[in-house]
Amino acid sequence: MDGRAIGVFDSGMGGLTTVRELIRRLPGEDIVYFGDTGRVPYGGRGAETIIKYARQDVAFLRTFDLKAIVIACGTVSTTALDVLARENPLPVIGVVEPAARAAVQATKTGRVGLVGTKATIASGAYERTLRQMLPTVQVTARACPLFVPLVENGRYRPGDALVDLLVEEYIAPIKAAGVDTLVLGCTHYPLLAEAIGAYLGPDVTLISSGAACVDTVARLLEEGDMTCGKADGGVHRYFASDSAADFGALASIFLGQDIQGQAQQIAIEEY
């Protein structure tokens, strides 16, 4: 039994969709979450800035005694995972490899779609990983720069004209390519899954990158004999770099449970 916590971070609230899945799958684990709400969104920023921010996020998390760090952020996973894994003597798990593996297992035609932030698509990390696993894969990738602001403003429900318009604009070329699997390469996007699924139809499998990486975390802990499994459930702590009250008020959308009053604000630029 390993009582150390799992550290999880994201540019903002999106990573809470991964925490939700983590709590469901590993209810006995302690979790420390940091959302960089004071500097969200990362996806349109330059690679150097993203790496700087990600290093600070990890430095803050490591003020706790951790057994693993989960990068619950597509942008950081595609831009800074190598740097973070090299610099930190504990397992650092990103979303790319787990989501690519799930996509390769799901696709029958070998035609896979990919959506993510500008930085994620520009990195080419998903395409490279998919191609290593399935050399014949045909990837249709599309940057969706306005999806994160949309979701962070609570706009993600199908039937919302703005949501439907942007889903059609971004996903049309992916639909036209006839994919049978779509990787949601940003942890904000599971909230848009219903709208995207309605547009693509039931024959396209949607892969949530955050949920996929929870499989990897669970396997890692089991294989390394590092599970905790507290009988009365793990302790979950939440930190943000902008107002803790705002974080608490919005978190339930992503997390599926109310944590108002439980979040704390920290000054991330000091790490």
Next chain:
Amino acid sequence: MDGRAIGVFDSGMGGLTTVRELIRRLPGEDIVYFGDTGRVPYGGRGAETIIKYARQDVAFLRTFDLKAIVIACGTVSTTALDVLARENPLPVIGVVEPAARAAVQATKTGRVGLVGTKATIASGAYERTLRQMLPTVQVTARACPLFVPLVENGRYRPGDALVDLLVEEYIAPIKAAGVDTLVLGCTHYPLLAEAIGAYLGPDVTLISSGAACVDTVARLLEEGDMTCGKADGGVHRYFASDSAADFGALASIFLGQDIQGQAQQIAIEEY
């Protein structure tokens, strides 16, 4: 003659619409611009975070020898102007008072519309100032949280279905209120003026908050005998907290001139 520069800052690129007007009106002045592109947008963040960021923006600008600071940002002007003016022994000019004065001069019916970020509208600063100048004014205010991400992604042209949809959604209650004047309370919004104007029709006067504050700057310099008026034009320096190359590439949209290769990146969190 006062050869010191005018310092101008904004959360990102939007303040360049003010610099454009400043260069047109005061071509002989040196200008130092800082755009906090590494932390944009400010408008949805908490007041405490906005004040912290604004203090750092001013601290960086004050590493230059300045005669005045222009807050070319609606969010900072409405949230942090008092703090910044108190803490700095030089004129600090925001956009609220100048834009409110221009609106009061323009309106015939006393029905004035206001659009801005979430923080700007929540502050109530524009309404207070308008009411001090014209106690009978009727203000219809609307937060437009997705306008800044839209403009920062280059989406502002009328005829773009997404732009037209959001303009209609945000501006409809203002149109319904029958205003004859609309304050664009965020320095990103002048780029949307054509789309907003097309929706509201020619009888509504649009007040650009950035342009209005340039009048105040010009008067201040003239009255204080602080103009410079270099015959061969002032020197303009541009700084950003994210990639200088990205800043240079996007700046022309806001500034109306190409400054590629002229911007420099700085680490704003160190100020």
